[in-house]
Amino acid sequence: MPDLERFVHHVDAVEIGETTRYRRQRLVVGRDDVTDAFADPALATVRPHAASPGDRVRIVKPLDVVEPRSRGPEGGTFPGWLVPVNRPRGGRTHVLRGAAVLAAGFLPRNQEGLVDMSGPAAELSPFARTHNVVVEFDPASGASWADVDAAVRRGLLRLAVHLANAAAGAPADAVEQVVGPHPAGEPTGGLPRVGVITNLQTQGAFKDVFVYGRSMAGSLPTLIDPAEVEDGAVVSGQYGHPALRNPTYLHQNHPVIAALAARDGTDLRFGGLVLCPEPVDQASKELVSEHAAWLCRAAGMDAVIVTKEGAGNADNDLALKADALEAAGVPVVALYAEMSGPDGTGPPLVAGPRKGSLVSTGNYDQRVALPAVERALGGARLGIADAPAEAAVEVPVAAILSALSPIGAGRFSCADIEPADRREGAA
Template sequence: MAEARPTEGLQERPAAGLTRVVHQVEAVDFGERTVYEGGRLTVSPAEAAQILSSPALGEVSVSWASPGSPVRIVKVLDAVEPRTKGPGGGGIFPGFVGPAQPQGRGRTHVLRGAAVVAAGYLPRAQEAVIDMSGPAAALSPLGSTHNLVVEFVPGEGAKWEDVDEAVRRGTLALAARLAEAALDAPLDAVEELPTGPSATAGLPRVGVVTNLQTQGTFKDVFVYGRSFAQALPTLLDPGDLDDGAVVSGQFGHPGLKNPTFMHQNHPVVAELRRRHGKDLDFAGVVISPEPVDADNKQLISVHAARVCAAAGFDAALVTKEGGGNADADVALKMDELEALGIVAVGLFAEMAGTDGTGPSVVVPPSRATAMVSTGNYDDQLVLPAVDRALGGTTVNLVDLPATEELRLPTAVVYCSLSPLGWGHLRCEAAV
């Protein structure tokens, strides 16, 4: 009698790993149908409005804001890169567009150079600005993408929580739909993402701990569609970041926030992948909530360090989201990691005051001392006047018309101090 093989009867699993199929967006337009052809993305406003429609929303409109144009987007909420895994999304944005199931395998089509950007008033949202031209454009990752800006008015009698939810679902669905237009289009690049240990022996295992700011409605982050506020730190398949398993509903500290777009393109993950098998072995991604009280910050930090230890990390980069309160989450984790013998490096935006003379970090680590600077939160910028503003007519912080010349702290420019390490800003000691 033949012995049954242990794997008999198991379904064939798709190969591990994710392939990004990249379609570059060079030009954009509106038209009767949503089409991607020869690098041009044409969007049907009627279809977009239909995708966004919800009982919680009144009128919804879409506008293009393209790089180099004299346009300012204010009251920026989330930004999403158009991606899909197949017709109807094929599982992209699990928990919102696709079912709440892990993704990160197979093929994902990416419309690179484009974004869907929601902009408008929500309670607790802090004023956030993207300039498409002028000196601030280079400070935001969304200053160089063709942005389909979604503006909305709340539905009559709708609760703000429901407005927030409807904008989020609509934005994600619209992003998936735009990418679907490229499913059969010629591709510009194929990116095979590494998976598993590299073939090179003896490299240090380096991972990343990414803190997600989870402080209740309008300041929350979703993983597989669920609020991450009550969760414990966990390993997440890096491919799941690409496929939109982490969705931002966090509208505080615009310079220090990580919109969905940045999780999809996580710069530290990209760098670890790039150097995988050369300088290091990419050991994994741990995501962690940022609780609001000290006891839970401590618990979550110890727990995150133990997850890293269990995953065999030799070193970890620690990223944050939010203002000074969130410095504590990075500092505690760095210290707990080093206490377990895991080398820790934190990314910190400095809060050194407008003249750069204040102490840089609100809560510094005590054991771990290696920190990278992502600029000064308080550094003042002058944004020249623009022709057109989207997202609102005034800029809250300074109470000025949104099209005027503005003096604003760097903190107000969307992702300018990216805690995920996107930017080039840095502080150094003046001589």
């Protein structure tokens, strides 16, 4: 397989201006370029804003988040959306590391969440650490919500490529080699071949994830070239449980693949990536879990890390895979968020595997007190708190975007707390 290289351009500041340019780690986003990227009959207006780490800004009703990436003038990013899938693979991808483009606003079934760029919630969301271009939007009159959703998604992808293009001529701050999977049968020097299954939430409109531009719902699990996922083959249109979402950005920067790549050749060999839908009925859950387990074994994986998206029934998708693989003698580590109530005294899981090792990504129900902010983006009110969007509010961790990252991006985690420590329970 041709190698893919990341040409990394760091972003330390972002602002909205006249024309898009990137210079010395500063990204200026041209206002008209945003309008062009989001040009669509379903959208009346779009308004870009900059929000950086430390700003006293709250982003409410966040939708998808995308990292600016580009293959340069010849294109190649977001196959199935912006370019055909049968383009040349490999080569160089420009990455604006430290930047993100993010849409915020009302869509049906967008379970309301938030990102605070400063304060106690900031250390919980990965998107409080990126310099964000936040795009607010107004639907065109008469446009269907499905068309508005599609237009916003396409706009985010176009803008992400457009912004990264601005850095394509600049020297890279770093050049990184994307680590590819080691195929079955290749000698590993005695190291275990460790792979990943990433479950994608697939529950219909506004709760769907796309692979090469198509909904993953109804598909069997598939092995996929992780370099294609780096290139944007997986795009999220999934607006359920905010803390348990995996926006496109986290597929472009798959945390488990990054952690495996960091130890590839020393402790282990990266064994590949399987993408799997999360169907809504039990028989389909069993089918895709059995098939995913078979794919992992066919790909020669000696151990598998399983990630999910969403809550409740998605826990069963983890459990079924863990049980299938462990029964075949393949060790499994699965990432779960706990739901043990605001005081942490309830049972932590609704459903879990019979065997396997679990990573805790934190307690969904724990409350966090957020101070008031100067400015809110994405809406005037925070419905879950029934308060103005800028107000001081208390929310469950569940409301903070990707705070319980089930794909492993976060550093929030539960442990047994001794009674004496209970008063210090705030996150």
